[in-house]
Amino acid sequence: MPRLPHPTPEELRRDPLPLRGRTALVTGASRRGGIGHAVARRLAAYGASVYLHHHVPHDAAMPWGADRTEDVIASVRAALGDPDATVVAGPGDLTDPAAPGELLATAAEALGGRLDVLVANHALSGSDGTLDAIDAAMLDAHWQVDTRSVLLLVQAFARHRAALPPRTPGGRVVMMTSGHDIASGMPGEVAYALQKGALASVTRTLSTTLAEHAVTVNAVNPGPVDTDYMTGEDYDAIAARFPAGRWGMPDDPARLVAWLATDEAEWVTGQVVDSEGGFRR
Template sequence: MPRLPHPAPEDLRRDPLPLRGRTALVTGAARRGGIGHAVARRLAAHGAGVYLHHHVPHDEAMPWGADRPEEVAASVRDALGDPDAPVVHGPGDLADPSAPAELVARATAALGGRLDILVANHALSGSDGPLDAIHAALLDAHWAVDTRSVLLLVQAHARLRPPGPGGRIVMMTSGQDIAGGMPGEIAYALQKGALASITRSLATTLTGRGITVNTVNPGPVDTDYATGEAYEAVAARFPAGRWGMPDDPARLIAWLATDEAAWITGEVINSEGGFRR
């Protein structure tokens, strides 16, 4: 087999819009303080059309609350200075087993009949505890949202997207397999761990269709859920003396979506800023 030549000089020059003409679905993008919103901004800034998925009732039930979906979409457009940028939004309760395929189909249609990039950022928050506190219904709830829905999204994306280069899937995990684990969130850690474990198998399955599959552990990110002494204690464990911000993992995820990352697949990548566990 002949060796591939070095890239031509013009191929080494960075395109300011490396995702021009491509489209992306970002799940769990219901509020401007979250990672999903930051990812959408980065993908759109790279030229991609973006569909923002939200499940407002989930965030409304959390201490941090939810934003209006129109405001989240407008924020993505405003960051680009283009009020007509292709940014669409829509709801979906991914605990419903039929919702993932419906969401992918809806996003594909809204973005011109093609979906290239899937960022499965959503998760079930709260409703968890240590080993002695968990029960079957709690485990089932986390399984349905944190794991089953992600695999069904991946399945639907692979079925609808025509084979060819440029396909990208990024899943999210939470460092549950790093020193210390997550003993206070057993159900969440279990289901996120399943995504880390299946990453390589999905990558092997989809490489022939031109789709890379990677999982990102963003580490502790300031998405408005911690305050006071707990916030300061976590900040002190970063060499930089600050929490990760939503745009920190978003930059990595956006890069994984570009052609620069075409050779990266089957990986679980930690983006923790040197966090000391």
């Protein structure tokens, strides 16, 4: 096999919109304070058209509450780098086994029939406990949302990409882990840690499986991120454990996710990448 030549000077000059013409589905993008919203804004700023998945009832039941979908769409649309790109949003209850495939098909159709990037950012909050308190219902709830739905989304995405011309460029999957597997542990969140650890474990297997379709698969551990769920002394104590003296902000992991979606990251696959700002555990 011939060796590839060095890139030409023209190839080295980065397109200011490296995702121009690409399309992306970002799940769990229903709150402006969340990572999904930040990822969607970054992808849009890089030129992509973006489909925002939301499940408002979940956020409405949480202490932080839900945003209006119109406000989330407007925020992402304001970041669009390509005036020809679009932002679309739609609901999906990913506890339903049929929902991931339906969501993938809906997003692809809404964005012109082709989906290039899947960012599986959604997760279940609450419904968790210690080893002593955990029960089968809690474990099943997190399995359904945090793991099963992600695998079914990746399955649907793989089938979608397989139907495109061979080795169509731009295929990307990014999943989100939690860092529980490298941390000292969070004994009050056994179900969440278990299911997020499963995603970290399966990343390399999925990357090998999707390689024939020219799709990279990576996972991002965002570390502790300020998504409006903690205040007071606990917040300050966590901030002090970062060398920068601050929490991670949603845009911190979003920049990494957006880079993984570009052609510059086409040689990175099967990795769990930590984006933690030097967090001291």
